[in-house]
Amino acid sequence: MAEDLEVSSSLNVSDELETVDESNKCVKLDLPVHIAAFLKRQEFNRGFQQIICDQSLLENVATNYVIVKRILSFLQWQDKLLCKNVCSMWRSAVHTLQKEQMGPSDFAISLRLSHIKNGIKLMQADCFYTEPLVVLAFANMAGFSVTSKCETLIPCPCDPACDKDHYLLDVLKNLVAVPKSCMLAVKACYTSYMPLQHSLTYQYRVTKKFGRSSAFIGGLYIPLIPNVEFQVINIKSLADIPRTFIKTIDKMAETRYVKGALVFVNESFILHSVEDIVFLNYLKDVQPDVPYALGGCLVEDTVSDSEDMNFMIEGVNAGKELMSENIVSICLFTVPKVMDSQTDVCNFDVFSLILESHDWSKAKVQAAINEFARKVPHFTHSVVIKMSCVGRDNKHDYEQEFFRAAFPNTRLVGCYGNGELGINRPERPPPEPRSSNVKRQRADSGPQYGLMYSYSTVFVYIGWGNIVTPAEAT
Template identity: 70%
Template sequence: MAEDSVSLSADELETADENNYRCAKLGLPAHIAAFLKRRELDRDCEQILCDQSLLEDVAANYVIVKKILSFLSWQDKLMCKNVCSMWRSAVNTLQKEQIGPSDFAISMRLSHIKNGVRLLQSDCFYTEPLAVLAFANMAGFSVTAVCEVLLTCPCDPPCDKDHNLLDVVKNLVVMPKTCMLAVKASYISYLPLRNSLTNQHTVSRMFGKHAPFIGGIYIPLIPNVEFHVINVKSLSDIQENFIKTMDKLSETRYVKGALVFVNGSFILQSVDDIIFLNYLQDLQPNIPYALGGCIVDDTVTDTEDMTTLVDGINTCKDLVSFNLISVGLFTVPKNFDELRTETGVNFDMFSLILESSDWSKAKMETAINEFSKKVPHYEHSVVIKMSCVGRDSKHDFEQNFFRAAFPTTRLVGCYGNGELGINKPERTKPEPRPSAVKRHRTEPAPHGFSLMYSYATVFVYFGWGKITKPPETT
């Protein structure tokens, strides 16, 4: 596995001090860096004395080892795989068993920072991540905290610098992998499960954008599923990056779903600006896929983007990434159905669009309940919600209706000023929109271009594992 970033050298830190840089880019934790570089790590710690024969017996017992390793984070499991073949086998088995998602949040509301700033997570990140989807409001995207008040502290010992909280999330959750897609928007949705440790951080659109907040979803490795991020940094990149990448992927894989985030600086003058997304349908015309997205303020997807963000903080500039469009793709092999039979792990994605005409509570509830009946319910699931700010008080109703229909599904997302989506499965044809309904900016585009919506909400539902409730047949 490639190293995601490297720690600042002594010379770099000295230069940072000379320039009064207050925010330091985080590097790999010392033990992970030593593991990846295959070098010995000297620790200043006192050795615990214990019965050596007992220790050997425990370390050689598969059942005991597997139980102990099951409580470790995925980064620690990564290193344990290299102890011996038995430990590697135990970790590989756990990777197939511990496939549940987790959600996480950092809130800087006064009530949550009295005892330090903590990344609160609903569960341990037991298995190597497939994808980490993080959503930060305007303040949360660039806010920093002094190293020593961060819990768990990313530096050992704590340094005298501040750290960007989005960088802290990347450091604690993702590194040394590069599979995080972070989105900046004015407002955030975050709806953990009712009895979750993170439930205290539940937010809706009404959460103040000036109080820093980051919320996200951790999706573990799922057998045969891959996550790809394509960044379009200029219009020429549509051909160079998106289409060529899709051509390569389509040789062996199908797209199950796509998340699309369009930077607000990339003004969409017409539906033609986003028509390239229909290339997915050209590549797999008979294989349906989910799609959802919205116009946001910015995205961060890799180490270079994070470095740009930290540099902007240090120079007091509101620097943004050069990502005009970021597309997160979830793909499976073309023989996925055969492989699914072998592993016993299902995976699929579905998407639902609540259009501007779905303005009443009755219509919203009907559409969500219909969607719930048409799609299978899974042992593990998450949903990404992308909505127009202009839907106002409708947001809470939508989330509550979705939670009622999918009570064990974690929800996270953001609000923008233009939505993208596809209905998978197709919705029942709605009744004609009454003329009394107002506040609509535009009608959906004609068929073949119908990706852009206004005053809409898009739900993208991920499900994997065993099917607990099959779709209803009509």
């Protein structure tokens, strides 16, 4: 009964938040004034009260590398961005901290009644210490389009609070990713979210399929990793496949290898012709001898740039559920073919595991995950993205539990859809022959065989830093 009351209350709260007052329409957030001034190279004067102190002591502190580095280590990455321009010593301290503070973080915005009694808050597992490589956000149907009054948001995105509504995904981007353009938001029916057990965000974990009525946004923050680059290729039409995707891959392949790919496909595209998705195999054509991981899911929509975000805000203000023009969003993690210097080299790799339709029993699921854990390296820093079919019924909880047992220090986020994409890296042995009366079969009737799956779960494991346990060759 208590759970029913909570869901009912969440529905009412979501409905209130999604109702747009014409006089207080949702507005796009501007850059924080000090960041805007920095980017435009403009002088910015703040009103402040000067603290009288020993000037010689202040100079000694500001010019002592050890002290400065210690102070800067507690700042968020946007503040470090400004501090790099104070002097060469401060810049050096920030660069050193980027190599030391390389841990990921996770975050959540939940509109369950128990989480919004004192305001709608962005919960972070840890401070975002280092400039992000990528911010991945997964929102369920209600969470994707929700807005709220500026004054109800913690921390407040405007100073002082304005009288307008704000789109929560825009707030998230403003607080976590801005001024970089490195965030991808995915809209799906349901989300997965499993922080570490002793994390500040553990109370927000999603242990069962989250209902559409309870608005939720959860995600991962991955910091800059030496020599690793991240980019998103948005495909908006079939013509974009040769014009955008293949052209981008050809250019990238001149100097870099793909280590991992995340693929989010709009259902309307895949239903048009499932064979169209085989263009992803072009990655194998450009690097036939270099393995890579791949995982994906059929989702409702993706938002990855300011144009997409502005379009969604327009839809919120019009009271319509608008969709971006992205029919496929492909996220690529790449590394250089040749390292210029060994000093900045960082171990980085991506692996993927597909639990197919025949991996149906607890024993088979656990055996597959444990086998995967034995074959891949375990890194000091890691995250996993889980993309699963809603049709796997009640398998979701114990799949996550088995993965957490095998990778106890790995944060997990993801989403559910109605079709999955993936490549096993390392390869799995072929399944045992099955009787012809088994209803849940792999989608193996076309050229998408080996890439497109149904009733499956795909884990994409991303690791960097030191390898903490030996692993078998992949």
